[in-house]
Amino acid sequence: MNLIKLDATASTNTYLKQMLSETQLVDETVLWTERQINGRGQQGAKWDSQPGLSLTFSLFRRFSSFPARHPFYLNLAISLGVKYALEELGVSQVSIKWPNDILSYSKKLCGILVENQIEKDRLASSVIGIGLNVNETDLNDLPHATSMRLSAGLVFKREEVIQVVATTVFQKIRQLNRDSLDQMKQDYQNSLFRKGVVSTFSNRDGKIFSGIIQGVTEEGLLSVLDESDEMKSYQPKQIRLRY
Numbered sequence: 001m002n003l004i005k006l007d008a009t010a011s012t013n014t015y016l017k018q019m020l021s022e023t024q025l026v027d028e029t030v031l032w033t034e035r036q037i038n039g040r041g042q043q044g045a046k047w048d049s050q051p052g053l054s055l056t057f058s059l060f061r062r063f064s065s066f067p068a069r070h071p072f073y074l075n076l077a078i079s080l081g082v083k084y085a086l087e088e089l090g091v092s093q094v095s096i097k098w099p100n101d102i103l104s105y106s107k108k109l110c111g112i113l114v115e116n117q118i119e120k121d122r123l124a125s126s127v128i129g130i131g132l133n134v135n136e137t138d139l140n141d142l143p144h145a146t147s148m149r150l151s152a153g154l155v156f157k158r159e160e161v162i163q164v165v166a167t168t169v170f171q172k173i174r175q176l177n178r179d180s181l182d183q184m185k186q187d188y189q190n191s192l193f194r195k196g197v198v199s200t201f202s203n204r205d206g207k208i209f210s211g212i213i214q215g216v217t218e219e220g221l222l223s224v225l226d227e228s229d230e231m232k233s234y235q236p237k238q239i240r241l242r243y
């Protein structure tokens with residue numbers, strides 16, 4: 001692993017993508033910044049972090065071949081990698097809120113933003129942005145957020161956290177090319193937040209409805225059994241799981 005640390009940058013994902021176009025980026029590079037000025041979240045949201053307490057970093061992975069059929073498998077490996085790393089570091093009750101938020105005791109601990117580069121119809125490389133709440137004790141009144149420290153009651157060395165998370169995520173991605181895919185799919189389904197219980201959702205128009213998460217399809221869509229016993233599958237932009 002090739003670890004680079006910057007004092008400040010707009011976004012580690014944007015920085016790596018720029019490096020990718022300008023230089024020959026080394027595979028498995030990790031870029032960490034203490035101060036992320038314009039952190040980007042999923043679906044155009046902002047990502048705020050607390051310098052000195054949180055971790056904001058991006059992993060770069062190049063693919064010479066990618067036998068796994070669907071890009072969703074990559075998300076699955078990344079989410080599981082982060083989950084296993086956090087468990088190894090002593091965080092309990094870790095679950096994955098589809099598609100790839102990582103929760104502990106039902107509160108968000110980590111957000112992931114994957115940006116893929118596709119060339120000639122195949123996945124060429126990925127920039128995997130990870131925003132992790134590590135040692136925060138005050139999360140600015142965000143009721144659905146937590147940190148590793150709040151969850152585990154321990155103070156963490158961020159250098160160690162980044163090593164364990166990056167190593168485990170790279171390892172899980174490598175395993176996609178082996179026979180572990182079926183096991184990983186099963187582990188991902190078993191790790192899903194609010195699977196099998198009645199939950200409240202909203203759709204793109206803000207309409208609220210209830211349903212039960214059944215799992216995630218091969219293409220990465222969320223399967224929900226609705227109130228009229230009908231099974232529907234949704235893309236991330238089409239549905240939001242409310243707490």
Ligand SMILES: O=C(O)CCCC[C@@H]1SC[C@@H]2NC(=O)N[C@@H]21
Nearest residue numbers: 011039040041042111112129131
């Ligand atoms: O909305 C989310 O949950 C995803 C948040 C991803 C944030 C991380 S922080 C490091 C990397 N750089 C960015 O600009 N975003 C990601």
